[in-house]
Amino acid sequence: MTTPDTHGAGEPGHELVAAEPIADPGLPEHLPRPTDIDPKAERRAERQVASLFMLSSVFAVLFCVAYFALKIGKDPSVFLGMGASNVALGACLGLALLCIGVGAIQWSRKLMNDHEIVEYRHSAASPEEDRVEALAALDAGIEDSGIGRRPLVRNSLLGAMAFLGLPAIVALRDLGPLPGDKLAHTVWKKNMRVVQDVDGAQIKPEDMEIGQLVNAEPQIFFATNAEGEPEVEGTALLQEKAKAAVILVRMLPDDIKDKHSANWGVEGILCFSKICTHVGCPISLWEQQTHHLLCPCHQSTFDLADGAKVIFGPAGRHLPQLPITVDADGYLVAQSDFTEPVGPSYWERG
Amino acid sequence: MTTTASTNGTKPAAAAKPSPAAGIANWADERLGIATSAKKQIRKVFPDHWSFMLCEIALWSFVILLLTGVFLSLWFTPSMGEVVYNGSYNQLRGIHMSEAYASTLNISFDVRAGLLMRQMHHWAAMLFIAAMLVHMMRVFVTGAFRKPRELNWIIGGVLLLLGILEGFAGYSLPDDLLSGTGLRIADGLMKATPVLGSYMSFFMFGGEFPGDQIIPRLYTAHVLLIPGLLLALIAAHMLLLVYHKHTQWPGPGRTEQNVVGYPMMPVYAAKAGGFFFIVFGVVALMGGLMTINPVWRFGPYNPAQVTAGSQPDWYMGIAEGLLRIMPGWETHIWGITMSWNVFLPGQVAPMALLGIVLAYPFLEQWITGDKREHHLLVRPRDAPTRTAILAAMVTVYGLLWAAGGNDILATQFHLDLNTITYFMRGAIFIVPPLVFIVAKRWCISLQRHDNDMLLHGYESGVIMRDALGGYTEKHLPLSEDHAYKLTARDRDVVYTGITGADSNGVPAPNVRVDQIRAKLSKAWFATNVQKPTRAELDEGHHHAELEHEHDAPLEDHAADGHQFDGRHDVTGDDLTHKH
Numbered sequence: 040m041t042t043p044d045t046h047g048a049g050e051p052g053h054e055l056v057a058a059e060p061i062a063d064p065g066l067p068e069h070l071p072r073p074t075d076i077d078p079k080a081e082r083r084a085e086r087q088v089a090s091l092f093m094l095s096s097v098f099a100v101l102f103c104v105a106y107f108a109l110k111i112g113k114d115p116s117v118f119l120g121m122g123a124s125n126v127a128l129g130a131c132l133g134l135a136l137l138c139i140g141v142g143a144i145q146w147s148r149k150l151m152n153d154h155e156i157v158e159y160r161h162s163a164a165s166p167e168e169d170r171v172e173a174l175a176a177l178d179a180g181i182e183d184s185g186i187g188r189r190p191l192v193r194n195s196l197l198g199a200m201a202f203l204g205l206p207a208i209v210a211l212r213d214l215g216p217l218p219g220d221k222l223a224h225t226v227w228k229k230n231m232r233v234v235q236d237v238d239g240a241q242i243k244p245e246d247m248e249i250g251q252l253v254n255a256e257p258q259i260f261f262a263t264n265a266e267g268e269p270e271v272e273g274t275a276l277l278q279e280k281a282k283a284a285v286i287l288v289r290m291l292p293d294d295i296k297d298k299h300s301a302n303w304g305v306e307g308i309l310c311f312s313k314i315c316t317h318v319g320c321p322i323s324l325w326e327q328q329t330h331h332l333l334c335p336c337h338q339s340t341f342d343l344a345d346g347a348k349v350i351f352g353p354a355g356r357h358l359p360q361l362p363i364t365v366d367a368d369g370y371l372v373a374q375s376d377f378t379e380p381v382g383p384s385y386w387e388r389g
Numbered sequence: 390m391t392t393t394a395s396t397n398g399t400k401p402a403a404a405a406k407p408s409p410a411a412g413i414a415n416w417a418d419e420r421l422g423i424a425t426s427a428k429k430q431i432r433k434v435f436p437d438h439w440s441f442m443l444c445e446i447a448l449w450s451f452v453i454l455l456l457t458g459v460f461l462s463l464w465f466t467p468s469m470g471e472v473v474y475n476g477s478y479n480q481l482r483g484i485h486m487s488e489a490y491a492s493t494l495n496i497s498f499d500v501r502a503g504l505l506m507r508q509m510h511h512w513a514a515m516l517f518i519a520a521m522l523v524h525m526m527r528v529f530v531t532g533a534f535r536k537p538r539e540l541n542w543i544i545g546g547v548l549l550l551l552g553i554l555e556g557f558a559g560y561s562l563p564d565d566l567l568s569g570t571g572l573r574i575a576d577g578l579m580k581a582t583p584v585l586g587s588y589m590s591f592f593m594f595g596g597e598f599p600g601d602q603i604i605p606r607l608y609t610a611h612v613l614l615i616p617g618l619l620l621a622l623i624a625a626h627m628l629l630l631v632y633h634k635h636t637q638w639p640g641p642g643r644t645e646q647n648v649v650g651y652p653m654m655p656v657y658a659a660k661a662g663g664f665f666f667i668v669f670g671v672v673a674l675m676g677g678l679m680t681i682n683p684v685w686r687f688g689p690y691n692p693a694q695v696t697a698g699s700q701p702d703w704y705m706g707i708a709e710g711l712l713r714i715m716p717g718w719e720t721h722i723w724g725i726t727m728s729w730n731v732f733l734p735g736q737v738a739p740m741a742l743l744g745i746v747l748a749y750p751f752l753e754q755w756i757t758g759d760k761r762e763h764h765l766l767v768r769p770r771d772a773p774t775r776t777a778i779l780a781a782m783v784t785v786y787g788l789l790w791a792a793g794g795n796d797i798l799a800t801q802f803h804l805d806l807n808t809i810t811y812f813m814r815g816a817i818f819i820v821p822p823l824v825f826i827v828a829k830r831w832c833i834s835l836q837r838h839d840n841d842m843l844l845h846g847y848e849s850g851v852i853m854r855d856a857l858g859g860y861t862e863k864h865l866p867l868s869e870d871h872a873y874k875l876t877a878r879d880r881d882v883v884y885t886g887i888t889g890a891d892s893n894g895v896p897a898p899n900v901r902v903d904q905i906r907a908k909l910s911k912a913w914f915a916t917n918v919q920k921p922t923r924a925e926l927d928e929g930h931h932h933a934e935l936e937h938e939h940d941a942p943l944e945d946h947a948a949d950g951h952q953f954d955g956r957h958d959v960t961g962d963d964l965t966h967k968h
């Protein structure tokens with residue numbers, strides 16, 4: 040009983056039911072329900088079902104009343120933080136539907152015939168003679184086509200089908216432009232001012248306190264041309280923002296461990312890419328005391344005092360640093376574009 | 390089955406003249422010839438069990454998604470063209486945003502019942518995927534995927550994958566800050582593809598991320614391409630279900646050769662049809678009373694902004710968890726970058742997981758060598774290895790899900806984020822095998838318990854004291870139906886493999902592979918407890934008779950266990966157990 044039988048290679052799997060320990064007693068006897076034998080119970084069930092269906096129509100009408108009676112839009116938080124219209128419409132529609140559903144199921148359980156029916160199964164496979172006939176038909180078809188005797192026709196057809204894949208792929212070519220070196224460059228360039236991302240305000244080193252973090256952007260995002268039109272707008276603005284967004288932090292110059300990194304800053308103010316090197320979320324959770332910057336998406340953590348190297352999480356690379364200096368007017372400006380691609384890694388990134 | 394069908398006796402047995410329904414049926418059959426198939430299908434039998442309802446939840450959620458989705462498509466504008474919002478929602482008025490986001494706000498605040506439909510659509514999507522997943526677990530753990538249903542298992546797995554993709558495409562459409570962050574992550578995942586990454590990204594977004602193409606393209610996928618595939622596969626799934634006939638639980642009169650239950654017309658039409666309205670009604674209540682995806686609070690997408698605690702919809706949680714706990718491995722060599730940290734968890738792992746799930750019926754079949762058709766379900770305890778595999782898989786899923794919310798866990802339970810992540814990195818490899826072992830042993834002990842009940846009866850709760858002061862609990866035999874149910878299962882047979890060489894000393898081909906198979910089969914079955922044989926049952930009953938003899942002197946005082954529970958009146962009862 041505790042160890043299974045073992046069989047040789049001939050009969051893998053389970054032993055077929057040879058001698059069952061207990062014989063199948065057969066389907067149990069049908070027991071009548073109260074509604075089968077008590078006319079009172081039957082009429083009660085009938086009334087329940089009909090009342091539910093009638094109640095449903097009431098709620099359907101109430102839905103229409105609520106649709107016209109209740110205003111929407113002005114205040115979406117009248118009731119439990121939600122709009123009165125939404126609550127009333129949802130409740131009426133929900134109850135109208137539930138009444139139909141519950142009524143139908145009550146009907147089937149109490150009033151419909153509940154005798155179980157037995158249906159016999161058949162093997163999923165076709166009968167043997169059908170299989171033989173089908174195979175014969177298939178063979179006859181293949182024979183008539185001559186595909187086996189004419190390999191040239193067969194192979195050239197297969198080749199033609201394979202080549203049809205080319206137009207299918209080539210036709211999709213215009214889905215987008217080739218990447219070129221677009222991912223390797225941003226709008227940052229020499230002497231472009233680093234400005235606040237909210238209002239475009241220019242920043243002087245003395246505006247920043249030790250420990251402060253400022254979300255910043257290149258000034259060109261706020262610049263207008265001669266006609267007063269923005270220099271960069273619409274889709275282009277979003278695309279450039281997705282690469283050029285930066286953060287400025289000010290630390291005590293002595294706290295900066297990476298001297299190369301310190302040289303790219305001004306009086307302890309360093310500028311790093313805001314785009315995570317993992318999958319590209321904008322990073323912004325700043326731990327002032329430890330100089331750690333945390334990505335809110337997947338928690339990669341970078342030490343800004345140590346060249347923004349990864350100290351925790353799934354990111355594989357440090358955050359690129361933007362070399363900055365001050366211009367003649369004393370404002371923070373970029374020394375150049377980023378010296379490496381920002382954002383998520385890609386194959387040809389290097 | 391008795392034949393005492395009771396009617397109220399007010400209707401005649403046959404109608405006096407043809408009913409209008411018969412007229413319509415006749416008209417249709419003369420043109421479509423449907424009577425031949427209809428005669429079988431109208432009274433088609435479906436077996437009853439609560440767990441068979443899970444697939445219905447998935448099916449009806451899909452219907453609700455189609456209905457509410459059509460409503461939404463009447464107002465939604467799938468465009469990334471920039472507009473200035475000027476609608477009813479004060480806080481965002483005057484702000485630049487895409488037409489997609491503006492029209493979503495419009496549906497929420499200026500179209501009556503629009504918010505209700507949006508929320509119903511989103512809740513139904515959550516329910517659709519959840520129901521598919523739970524349905525799949527039910528099918529797995531009861532062995533309903535076995536021959537001849539393997540293809541339906543694969544169709545189901547593909548449906549789940551498509552459902553998840555459809556959900557992702559759908560919640561990306563409003564172009565709000567949260568969904569845009571999701572697309573940004575999808576962009577990062579794509580860029581990590583070896584060789585083609587940046588090209589795939591540029592082709593998908595029509596240029597550099599975010600471009601102005603992705604919303605219209607996702608819209609086409611969301612309303613045409615994926616729903617079309619879903620619809621076709623659901624149809625195939627259900628046609629196969631009808632062809633194979635539904636599986637059933639073993640029991641008295643319920644065998645491999647039949648299916649016992651209620652006819653489609655009228656019982657299942659009423660039950661399943663009624664259940665559609667119940668699912669629909671519950672979704673409507675959820676849409677009315679429970680806020681979901683309040684995009685107006687997130688604001689329009691801006692690639693330089695993100696909200697702390699950003700979370701995708703629940704079904705993306707395991708992909709999120711994989712991404713979060715992966716160590717930051719990247720290779721830089723010969724001027725190329727290979728980001729294992731994104732490629733492995735983002736592309737390889739999910740596909741590998743899906744591949745294993747889809748291949749599972751064939752793997753199991755190869756190990757067990759069981760090529761027979763199965764229409765009776767197996768209780769989870771009677772397939773300990775399979776049940777343990779499910780338990781381990783659920784554990785992996787749960788751990789990854791928790792890992793996908795490691796920041797939420799850290800802030801809610803005041804835990805250290807880094808510790809949670811380190812823990813998960815180890816736990817994902819250590820905990821599932823432990824759960825596997827526990828689940829398997831648990832199943833086996835439940836099997837032992839079943840055998841105890843068969844051989845010695847169930848514990849009646851009646852304590853007997855004999856003349857020497859010894860105490861025994863009285864065991865009563867199971868009812869015949871119950872005992873049959875417990876034994877209505879196969880005996881497991883371990884596959885021992887082919888012998889190493891034939892009589893001429895020629896080694897059999899594939900011996901090594903076959904030995905692996907034999908070892909796996911042993912691991913699969915060897916510790917299972919088999920049901921008792923006829924002889925063992927007889928011996929058990931004989932033992933019970935001996936016990937009875939032992940109890941004989943106490944006969945006058947023995948109780949049948951029912952005198953205090955009010956089940957029957959004991960006045961005049963001799964309170965003895967009659968065998």
